[in-house]
Structure formats: C-alpha cells, structure tokens
Amino acid sequence: MNDSLKIPFYRHDLTPTDAQAVASVLATPFLTSGPTGRTVEAQIAAFHGVPHALLTNSWTNGALAVLLACDIGAGDEVIVPAMTFIASANVVELLGAKPVFVDVDPDTLLMTPAGVVAALTSRTRAVMPVHLYGQMCDMRGLRHVLREYPDIKIIEDSAHCFEGTRDGERPGTWSDAAVFSFYATKNVACGEGGAIICRDSDLYERLLQTRLHGMSATAIDRYQKNTYRPWDMLRLGGKANLPDLLAALLPRQIEAVEPRLTERQRLVARYRDAFADSPLRMVAEAPCTISAEHMFVVHAGRARDEAIVKLNAAGIGVGIHYSAVPLTTYYRNKYKFAASDHPVSSEWGTGTLTLPLYVSLTHAEQDYVIEAVRRFVYPLIQGGGKR
Ligand SMILES: *Cc1c(COP(=O)(O)O)cnc(C)c1O
Numbered sequence: 001m002n003d004s005l006k007i008p009f010y011r012h013d014l015t016p017t018d019a020q021a022v023a024s025v026l027a028t029p030f031l032t033s034g035p036t037g038r039t040v041e042a043q044i045a046a047f048h049g050v051p052h053a054l055l056t057n058s059w060t061n062g063a064l065a066v067l068l069a070c071d072i073g074a075g076d077e078v079i080v081p082a083m084t085f086i087a088s089a090n091v092v093e094l095l096g097a098k099p100v101f102v103d104v105d106p107d108t109l110l111m112t113p114a115g116v117v118a119a120l121t122s123r124t125r126a127v128m129p130v131h132l133y134g135q136m137c138d139m140r141g142l143r144h145v146l147r148e149y150p151d152i153k154i155i156e157d158s159a160h161c162f163e164g165t166r167d168g169e170r171p172g173t174w175s176d177a178a179v180f181s182f183y184a185t186k187n188v189a190c191g192e193g194g195a196i197i198c199r200d201s202d203l204y205e206r207l208l209q210t211r212l213h214g215m216s217a218t219a220i221d222r223y224q225k226n227t228y229r230p231w232d233m234l235r236l237g238g239k240a241n242l243p244d245l246l247a248a249l250l251p252r253q254i255e256a257v258e259p260r261l262t263e264r265q266r267l268v269a270r271y272r273d274a275f276a277d278s279p280l281r282m283v284a285e286a287p288c289t290i291s292a293e294h295m296f297v298v299h300a301g302r303a304r305d306e307a308i309v310k311l312n313a314a315g316i317g318v319g320i321h322y323s324a325v326p327l328t329t330y331y332r333n334k335y336k337f338a339a340s341d342h343p344v345s346s347e348w349g350t351g352t353l354t355l356p357l358y359v360s361l362t363h364a365e366q367d368y369v370i371e372a373v374r375r376f377v378y379p380l381i382q383g384g385g386k387r
Pocket of ligand 1: 085181182
C-alpha cells in the first residue's frame, strides 16, 4: 500500500465556476437573501414537485421555523427516532417540547410506522421521520397509520436525502413539510444552509414569518418597493434566511444531482461488493427505495473504536453516525434512558463506522480504503469476535 495516500472523510468538489457564482453576488447589492435565493427556491420546488420551497441558513434553523409555524412548544410531544443526529431531537427540546424517542428497524435503521403508533399519546403533536443515510422511511405507511390523527404533523428530517425516492415519490409527498441540510458534508452543500419544502400555502405564509423574526415583510420586499414599508411582528420567529452569497453555490449542484447520485451509487456498489463476505454488518436496502447514498456505514461490533485508530493511522478519515441520541449525556441525564430502552439504536451506535464517500473519491482511493479495512479491521473483528 502507498503510505503517502491520505484520504479525508470528506472533500468538496466546488470549482472556480462556483467561486465565480459567489463573485457575481458580491457585485450586486444583495449580500443577504435576494434574487439568487429566490431562483434557487424555485429550482428546489420544481425538483421536488411541490408549490413552495424556502431556503434556510441550516437544517436546524429551518426545522425550528417549521415547529414554530406549527405552534409546537411546552407540553407537546414530537416522536423522533433514537438513531439520528442529535439536531433532530434538539430542535424539539429547544422549544420546550419533549422528544419521544422510538427505536428503529434492525435491518434498515429507519423509523417505522408501527414504532410511531406505539409511541402516540394525547400530547403527540408531530412526528419526525429521519431518512437515515439517504434511504427514505416508509412515508406512505406513516401517513396511513396517522390517517385518524389529522392534527399530528409529519415533518421529514431529509438532511440525508435531497434526491432519493421511495415508492417513486420524493420527500414532501406525504408530509406537512420536509427539511433539507446543505451543511458542508451533505450531498448538496454550501457550507451552512438548508431548505424547507411544503405544499400548504397557509403553512408557507407562516414559514415566511418564522424564518425571519416573525416579521410581516422581508427585507427584500422592502428594498424592491424602493420605499420603506412599516412592518409588524405577527408571531415569534427565528433567524433562518440564507444569504445569496451561499445560495449561489447551490444551482449547479442541484442541476447535476442525478449524475452525482450515479457516481455515489457506483462507489457504494463497489464497497458493498468488497465487503459482501466480510465480518462487517451493512445496512439493508429498504424496498422500492432509491437511496440518496449520503453515507456508507458499516458495523464493526466491539472492534469499532480500535478500528478507527487503525484506519486513522493509515491516513483514512472516518466518522461515527451516530451514537444513539438517548444515550448522549444530556438526554440520558434528563430522561434517565438506558440502552435497553432503544436496544437496536443503542447497539448500532456502539459499533457503527462511516467510511469516506463523496463524488471526488477516486476508485484508487476507495481501493486503498477497502484494502485497509480488510487488513486492519477484519482481524480485529475475527480475533475479538463474538457479537
Ligand atoms: C446534518 C444533519 C442535521 C443538521 O443539519 P444542519 O444544517 O447542520 O443544521 C439534522 N439532521 C440530520 C439527520 C443531519 O445529518
């Protein structure tokens, strides 16, 4: 093996063309949200086949805007999977509501409609399915089991899935809103950013407010009219609008999202082939689903932490996605969770390991990763062995 090879966990592939797009914004008066963002919102709405899209400065602030627009707060419960990024639960907690964690399917690691039904109470106000690693939850099934509860909102955490489908349908089809992240390492990325899509026009009007301080008119509206218009504050809002400087990085990636997905699929197929007969566990493919292939994740059992040290020493960047949220110190202390409360998520969280996966990863680099896993990680699992 070539020891000089260094393979980061993630490497963006923005180009001088993207730098030019940012420079074009700098040449206009709009450093914050303006015409570039409006164009990207139309592009996102068209891609997902929904009437409304709003760019946000992160998934987190976008999700807060959605929860605020749905008047979710103290005394309310929101059902969240135990296997996700902490942000999915934190937005609920930040508004004084209670995240109710449900365990996930042991094969796909996705929240299930049956799991949601078992967690419903009279205080349930919303459900937040998370499309983990790029595979969509069973949204049709979820909407079906909630058909008797029209007041319970479905808010998709689609941070891992901009471009995937399930049953041929994209995010936003069965939910009240879906929220994306354009954080640095996501499939579509602008450093920090995100978007909300929705179908309901009343919700859209409220989101325009909760995205920007609860104000009745946006800065761009005031500017375009060229006369100052007084505004009022109609409801409590946050600060979630995306500046055009960052929005300018998005159109080219969204245009190319299908060929970029094809490249990710090729890389994932190579990993799956290479590890087919290995002692590593892999995530099962959900039925009728085109994954956005956001992450390639394996389970190395009790050897995980040692595997990370070995792979880092070989110059390979890896990640953990995720430790079960209820077992993080904050949630464990506040709600007194034990691993046995969410056994699948807890067990997955102790052994999971994420390998490099991005469009600019070459096959030679990927072969180096595969070889290092075979050489350094397999013996740890086989030696330290029983799971
Ligand atoms: C990245 C991520 C988020 C948070 O996204 P930000 O844009 O950083 O706020 C939320 N949920 C999941 C599942 C994520 O992976």
